[in-house]
Amino acid sequence: MRRAYFKNNWIAALVVAPQLLIIFVFFYWPTSQALYWAFTFEQPWGGGNEWAGFENFRAILTDGRYWDSIKISIIYAAGATVLSMGMALILAVFADRQLRGYKYYRIGAIWPYAVAAPAVGLAFRFIFNSSAGIMSYVNAAFPGFWDPILNGDHALLMVIIAGAWKQVAYNFIFFLAGLQSIPRSLIEAGAMDGATVLRRMRDIQLPLLAPTFFFVLVINITDSFTDSFGIVDTMTGGGPARATNLMVYKIYVDGFQGLDYSGAAAQSIILMFLVIALTVIQFRYIERKVHYT
Amino acid sequence: MMVRRERDTDFSMGTIMKSTFISVFAVAAALGGAASAQDKITFEYWYGLGGYLGDVVQQTCDRFNESQNTYQITCVGQDGYATAVQNTIAAFRAGKHPTIVQAYDAGTADLMMSGEFYPVQKMMADFNIDIDWDNYFPGISNYYAASNGELFSMPFNSSTPVMYYNVDDFAVAGIDTPPATWEAFEEALRALEAAQPEKCNYGYAPSTWVDLEQFSMAHGIPVASRNNGYDGLDAEYVYNTTQHVKYMEDVKRWLDEGLLEIKTSQGGINSRDAFAQNQCSIFFGSIASHATVHASAVDGLNWDVAMIPVYEGFERTNTVVGGASLWVLSGKTEEEYRGAAEYLKFLATPESEKFWVSNTGYIPVTKAAFEQLTAEGFYDNPPYKGREVAMKSLTYTDPTPLTRGIRLGGFIQARAEWVAEVEAALAGQKSMKEALDTAAARSNDVLRKFERTYRGKTLP
Numbered sequence: 046m047r048r049a050y051f052k053n054n055w056i057a058a059l060v061v062a063p064q065l066l067i068i069f070v071f072f073y074w075p076t077s078q079a080l081y082w083a084f085t086f087e088q089p090w091g092g093g094n095e096w097a098g099f100e101n102f103r104a105i106l107t108d109g110r111y112w113d114s115i116k117i118s119i120i121y122a123a124g125a126t127v128l129s130m131g132m133a134l135i136l137a138v139f140a141d142r143q144l145r146g147y148k149y150y151r152i153g154a155i156w157p158y159a160v161a162a163p164a165v166g167l168a169f170r171f172i173f174n175s176s177a178g179i180m181s182y183v184n185a186a187f188p189g190f191w192d193p194i195l196n197g198d199h200a201l202l203m204v205i206i207a208g209a210w211k212q213v214a215y216n217f218i219f220f221l222a223g224l225q226s227i228p229r230s231l232i233e234a235g236a237m238d239g240a241t242v243l244r245r246m247r248d249i250q251l252p253l254l255a256p257t258f259f260f261v262l263v264i265n266i267t268d269s270f271t272d273s274f275g276i277v278d279t280m281t282g283g284g285p286a287r288a289t290n291l292m293v294y295k296i297y298v299d300g301f302q303g304l305d306y307s308g309a310a311a312q313s314i315i316l317m318f319l320v321i322a323l324t325v326i327q328f329r330y331i332e333r334k335v336h337y338t
Numbered sequence: 339m340m341v342r343r344e345r346d347t348d349f350s351m352g353t354i355m356k357s358t359f360i361s362v363f364a365v366a367a368a369l370g371g372a373a374s375a376q377d378k379i380t381f382e383y384w385y386g387l388g389g390y391l392g393d394v395v396q397q398t399c400d401r402f403n404e405s406q407n408t409y410q411i412t413c414v415g416q417d418g419y420a421t422a423v424q425n426t427i428a429a430f431r432a433g434k435h436p437t438i439v440q441a442y443d444a445g446t447a448d449l450m451m452s453g454e455f456y457p458v459q460k461m462m463a464d465f466n467i468d469i470d471w472d473n474y475f476p477g478i479s480n481y482y483a484a485s486n487g488e489l490f491s492m493p494f495n496s497s498t499p500v501m502y503y504n505v506d507d508f509a510v511a512g513i514d515t516p517p518a519t520w521e522a523f524e525e526a527l528r529a530l531e532a533a534q535p536e537k538c539n540y541g542y543a544p545s546t547w548v549d550l551e552q553f554s555m556a557h558g559i560p561v562a563s564r565n566n567g568y569d570g571l572d573a574e575y576v577y578n579t580t581q582h583v584k585y586m587e588d589v590k591r592w593l594d595e596g597l598l599e600i601k602t603s604q605g606g607i608n609s610r611d612a613f614a615q616n617q618c619s620i621f622f623g624s625i626a627s628h629a630t631v632h633a634s635a636v637d638g639l640n641w642d643v644a645m646i647p648v649y650e651g652f653e654r655t656n657t658v659v660g661g662a663s664l665w666v667l668s669g670k671t672e673e674e675y676r677g678a679a680e681y682l683k684f685l686a687t688p689e690s691e692k693f694w695v696s697n698t699g700y701i702p703v704t705k706a707a708f709e710q711l712t713a714e715g716f717y718d719n720p721p722y723k724g725r726e727v728a729m730k731s732l733t734y735t736d737p738t739p740l741t742r743g744i745r746l747g748g749f750i751q752a753r754a755e756w757v758a759e760v761e762a763a764l765a766g767q768k769s770m771k772e773a774l775d776t777a778a779a780r781s782n783d784v785l786r787k788f789e790r791t792y793r794g795k796t797l798p
Contacts, residue, residue, distance in 0.1 A: 088452065090452035092452060110780075170604070194602060197765070284604065285762075286765060290758075301420070302420055303748055303751035304445075304748065305784075305787065
């Protein structure tokens, strides 16, 4: 395959410079700053910071609460990813069938992605409110069935559902685009050979959707580790009893509220490596099973 | 895709963005101020109060600007105490900070250790502005003063907790005086439950400020060793060994017996609104809520306030101030400091205090203002009647070494530890004693880290 390339490297450098500059300013520079803070005792108002070595990391990694936070984050990521991808796939398959009114339906399904996380949090806070919301009817029938204010499992479930709901629209767009890029001729050929809808889906559409599926998976897992802040902040504030204290929320609480800059910096470095590691694993082990056409 | 992850992962990027945003904002504000007031000396003030109370802060600024021609104060609301401090720190690191910032009570130790401020008492003396510092209620000034008694920040919006109770519900239950002891309080809860079983008796939300800090003050018992941290950074939390444990165990028992209900914002309605909506008969909260309850109460709600109860066998002592004070930050010009001093002087006038007190639920911070308001009959009629209870609570005794306030580093984190553990205990995951032991131990880790961060320094 022929590749296009620039003979003049200066032009190439000039063209990529703005992008590199942006990446440097908004990623490498802050990351290096966080890295530096993670190895010092940083005073919030400035005015001196002492070298700490691995003390901040030691303090975090020997703290049971931090491991709880990691565990909760993994449960949240797995739960939200499975739920949102599953829902999005089902919705996309329906939209792809081009049943009557599917265009409106498509727009409707994309919409939720434009809703800001705190707004999603507020809406779901009402829906899951045990005494005033929709769940209060369930509680009226079965007293004590639902109590996210005291029960940590309920609170986590509530946050997972809200997070998944927000992500469904995003996944839907990709799944729908993926399904629509599958040549119609393949599906029609399958139909002529007598394959049912479900059969065509299993043998033709889903395998061809694999690259999209993989991309969406990586994005979803990354997103649920790093972008869950708004929902947690409005719905539970990390409670009850830290049951929804996801890693990214804990960084905010320790760093911005608690003014423990060094501890929060160390946590964000750990989170960064965790997400990198997860992405590498996905590329190494899952991508092998994906066939790009 | 990679960019996306990178964007989201790194937290300090938020700081950068925030500080960029703030500096843009600061420049815009400064330009705006300069354009409207050509020759005036302009300076900035960032405040944390939001909503209606924020509007009243803004009005104090307008009143100051109208009162003289030399200075122009630009007041910027940050919508929240915590955000005001966070944004100020970010701006400070970028050299774009305001001259004055409103910082909450719990952040006092952190600010004191930073050293990046101009002590108000010294500033006023430097500019030859005469303020009678003895005029401030000791329960208020001790909270913001150095060990030698010098005031570091200007007391501003001040409150203290009280018990709000529904007079009609109490009458139905046959209670004629509000309970002054926790033993009587429990009897009152039982009477309320018996009289109106379907109604929420006590809308409770775990609050360190009420349940731990002010509870300990009223009982004259320590929250932490070394006189609640006033005597050194090596203090340790001891609340897991005091009467506080008994109280929290009682709370848990009342919850289990159905005598109290948990009312939090996360649960849809906070305890104050539940009270104002006539859902619950009692709640504990800041006297600053007095105005809000008045404005939002359902028609015909007959309510009053009383001092927080004290267990039998304890001599009641004073409660301390909550709220925020005004800090003048370092790194500004003499002219800006002169302006800041004039503004603080303006706030300290009895007229300004009266304006502030009557438009909010906060209490006057000087004896002179309180006496003047009392003499004018301010506290005799609704909507202000009842607010004098807070003054009574605050000045019940002279502050003892244990009731000056709290001077503990990283106190916001310590509060969070307490809340998380108490929630666990209320949910039945562990006993209350266990929960408080854990919370105290973890909060001690915070103190040790704070001590380590400021190694070689001592509290001023």
